[in-house]
């Protein structure tokens with residue numbers, strides 16, 4: 653059996669070493685519940701006088717430890733448990749709005765001032781809306797594996813086009829989804845995320861954002877299209893931006909154009925962004941193909957219109973002089989906090 657005065661010494665030594673109140677409380681508990689109770693247990697085997705003496709000493713030590721314990725508890729009440737309500741709190745980390753979202757909102761705002769309604773469609777589409785309804789022929793190369801991310805399905809080949817799923821490669825399917833349920837005239841814009849099976853590099857990503865526009869009515873002309881996008885470019889860049897149309901091809905528009913804007917970085921003098929041409933390609937567009945109107949059950953003899961699609965990432969890259977598209981999707985706060 654341990655000598656009581658030795659036990660007391662050990663207790664005081666341990667108590668002194670403990671830095672935290674929590675530790676000191678644990679030590680008191682240990683000495684009462686373990687050390688002293690084993691002393692009390694063995695006392696009953698002692699005889700006469702020795703038993704009285706050691707019992708007395710052990711009781712004294714017990715009282716002493718209980719006192720220490722009480723002191724610790726009081727300290728806790730005064731100090732540690734006390735909350736200074738006047739201390740400033742921890743600032744929550746404030747986020748910023750993603751540069752692509754900011755741009756998307758500005759574009760939607762500009763078009764809504766011209767009477768365009770913003771609508772959305774599903775990111776997982778089917779082949780019919782993404783291709784067939786848009787006049788893509790069955791063997792169009794864009795349907796191939798290198799461009800489209802198809803969804804794995806059992807017996808995919810035997811399914812009808814409306815059940816074959818894919819990640820939409822463009823926002824154009826929403827043209828048909830919107831038109832087939834309503835009567836013209838239409839004026840919509842469709843912001844949204846699209847997907848391509850690309851090898852990524854500084855100007856290619858497997859997903860990016862488009863803004864689709866569609867205007868359908870009676871006697872709509874290319875002049876109407878030019879007026880609308882002229883307003884859009886002026887508002888977006890607060891600047892005298894020139895633009896030009898070049899002939900192009902899309903299965904769902906006829907005639908089709910590629911729209912270039914004058915390079916605002918070098919003022920048409922030539923730089924790396926415009927590859928020394930003074931122009932930057934920003935938009936695909938054209939007059940809606942009659943077959944598309946018919947897919948959406950719109951009378952193509954009575955109604956016509958135009959459609960366009962812009963890549964928002966490209967716009968944001970020009971606007972902020974960003975040289976790598978992957979920065980938008982990397983989630984790096986050092987990049988994102990700059991906007």
Ligand code: PHE
Nearest residue numbers: 822824936937938959960961
């Ligand atoms: N959907 C086309 C693309 O992704 C762009 C486009 C939209 C072209 C509307 C013409 C009309 O490239």
